[in-house]
Amino acid sequence: MHPTPILQFGTSRFLQAHVDLFVSQAMDRGQNAGPITIVQSSGDPSRSKRLEGLVGSYPVRVEGLDEGKKVQETIKVRSVARALTTAVDWQEVARVFVEEVEFVLSNTGDKGFAPQLCDMDRAFDQAMSYPAKLTHLLRLRFEANRKPIQIMPMELIAENGAVLKQRVAEIAQNDSAAFKQYLEKEVIWVNSLVDRIVSEPLEPAGAVAEPYALWAIENQPGLKVPCEHEGIKIVESLxxxxxxxxxxxxxxxxxxxxxxxxxxxxxxxxxxxxxxxxxxxxxxxxxxxxxxxxxxxxxxxxxxxxxxxxxxxxxxxxxxxxxxxxxxxxxxxxxxxxxxxxxxxxxxxxxxxxxxxxxxxxxxxxxxxx
Missing domain, CATH: 1.10.1040.10 (N-(1-d-carboxylethyl)-l-norvaline Dehydrogenase; domain 2)
Incomplete structure (x- = not known):
């Protein structure tokens, strides 16, 4: 399989109709973007059909008003090459993270960042929060001496990149000074704000969304974007x-x-x-x-x-x-x-x-x- 430079935690209909669609359109336009490996971090077995349906192609129906005119179109999203779950595929998730990835995206819902009792454990546990799972993966990448990586949370949290960085630093408080320096200086943590109303899911995968879409990304030294798209705006401040x-x-x-x-x-x-x-x-x-x-x-x-x-x-x-x-x-x-x-x-x-x-x-x- 072709390497996937984007690893995405979360399978929500929002992501399907937002960044996954952006990357798909960029690929269709000839950009060197994607493809994406999607990771289900919750381990919820009831969503297995959705996970399978994301790979290959799924539809997004865009419906609404644009400058007062009605818009109705269906876009085929083809950016997802692989779908994994941390509950079953942790070793493969780790391999992809260490060997292939340049960008890590996430939208893990209201509970994704919530601390769990096992977050400080040295061994991986499916019950860990997303920041704890990310810390484990960053340790593996650091130990493999791979090039720096960019972390781009998309959760609706003010200064989401800074919040995630702080939580990972707390989990890694007992790690080596070298690893903590790596987290501070070599990993790029990005603040961003996302906006699009995604009104309903399609089965087994896909969604219905409004025409408006925004991914505002706060600029910083070394910042890269996964693709160029009219919905992506680089700003000096959010x-x-x-x-x-x-x-x-x-x-x-x-x-x-x-x-x-x-x-x-x-x-x-x-x-x-x-x-x-x-x-x-x-x-x-x-x-x-x-x-x-x-x-x-x-x-x-x-x-x-x-x-x-x-x-x-x-x-x-x-x-x-x-x-x-x-x-x-x-x-x-x-x-x-x-x-x-x-x-x-x-x-x-x-x-x-x-x-x-x-x-x-x-x-x-x-x-x-x-």
């Missing part, structure tokens, strides 16, 4: 992109959810239904223009804000996406703190002290409710 996503897209969702909760709305209301409701759409546009935009102007980001809002409106109005307001409204008080209260704090920090009565009232009401 702060601006994180602010746009959190304080426009996510804030907009929670703004809708707050109004829905206050009106005791029906359980089957979708985001796109509210985009078709003139009163609701006007309310959203008003709060974005009058209360959110001044903060981005104060931060010197008005042009990026003005470009991002129409894209967000297209995403909200996606006629093929059944995004329930009831789902968005789960854990609403916590989301208000992270999305709306945090925006108010960020605005003040950037020098925007304009009145924001609508957002302030949402924060006050939900603080009382909590």
């Amino acid at each position: 702060d601006e992109i994180e602010a746009l996503k959190l304080f426009v897209l996510n804030l907009g969702h929670s703004f809708f959810a707050d109004r829905w909760l206050a009106s005791n709305g029906a359980a089957d209301v979708l985001v796109r239904h509210l985009m078709d409701d003139e009163q609701e759409l006007t309310a959203l546009k008003k709060v974005l223009a009058e209360e959110v935009r001044p903060a981005f102007c104060a931060a010197g980001l008005e042009e990026k804000f003005d470009a991002y809002v129409p894209v967000t409106m297209d995403r909200f109005a996606n006629p093929f996406l059944d995004h329930k307001i009831a789902d968005i409204a789960q854990n609403h008080q916590q989301k208000v703190q992270r999305r709306i209260r945090a925006m108010l704090d960020w605005a003040a920090e950037k020098g925007d002290h304009s009145d924001k009565p609508i957002l302030q009232n949402i924060v006050i009401r939900n603080r009382e409710a909590a």
